[in-house]
């Protein structure tokens with residue numbers, strides 16, 4: 441009989457089993473379980489059905505392993521290279537921006553992943569203003585979204601092509617950041633979430649790596665560069681302490697590979713050298729796993745929210761302000777004719 445009584449109480453509490461806290465919330469004392477906790481499940485179902493977009497941009501000199509790293513991150517051939525462009529193609533004369541989309545699915549959740557590649561960045565003799573095409577692309581996506589938002593008849597779901605995250609590849613020189621690195625991150629950090637990473641970390645010794653990381657961190661700070669996760673957007677103390685740990689560990693020194701090897705009877709992603717296998721996902725070998733966990737497993741939704749609530753909002757406010765708060769964009773007008 442005791443078991444029956446217990447089951448009854450449980451059912452009334454909505455299966456939460458917090459008999460003691462019952463009655464603490466307004467209204468729930470008399471009527472018992474309402475079902476507010478099912479909202480999470482409802483949201484999950486909706487998201488499962490509609491899926492979601494994630495757009496990641498990679499920037500950095502040619503040959504730093506950008507294509508390899510995004511393929512490693514998503515464990516599939518998602519890069520520009522695997523979509524038909526070849527290594528033998530000439531370096532473009534200016535930065536070209538190329539987007540490749542794929543639908544990935546895991547555990548029934550669909551994600552439309554777009555990788556935005558920027559071949560030609562930093563590859564010229566004169567790299568002056570080479571961030572401009574990238575900045576233009578980022579702003580064009582905000583403009584597209586804004587245009588959709590101010591339409592009288594709006595789409596039920598505005599397609600989101602905005603860049604949620606920009607992985608910036610730092611060359612593993614062991615020296616200082618280049619002027620171009622500083623300039624790029626400084627200029628773009630207010631319009632996109634920048635995550636700096638140290639590329640091809642297997643080319644440095646452990647000591648060199650630590651020293652270089654420290655130096656880069658110092659230079660980023662001296663340059664006043666705000667990378668993601670930005671301190672000012674920590675929402676509470678818990679956020680702050682989690683993000684502080686991440687910020688202290690950044691920039692992650694990573695290794696990418698799309699080849700598998702057998703290590704201790706397990707298949708692992710790695711790079712085979714004359715001295716052994718560098719295991720990409722082994723935290724003793726490099727910080728790839730930390731980057732992946734941070735980027736995909738803990739902060740993906742936040743990257744999207746910061747893009748929408750901060751970067752897009754800044755763009756939107758600026759555009760509406762330029763237009764005196766009225767009709768931000770009429771169908772065929774150019775930006776100039778609205779001013």
Ligand SMILES: Nc1nc2c(ncn2[C@@H]2O[C@H](COP(=O)(O)OP(=O)(O)OP(=O)(O)O)[C@@H](O)[C@H]2O)c(=O)[nH]1
Nearest residue numbers: 501502503504505506507508640641642694695696
């Ligand atoms: N040692 C080392 N080599 C790497 C790493 N990642 C990629 N590579 C190698 O570096 C070369 C260039 O890699 P990609 O991924 O094509 O470089 P990318 O930055 O996309 O190059 P572009 O498309 O020219 O901009 C390839 O031979 C890769 O196998 C790494 O982490 N460590």
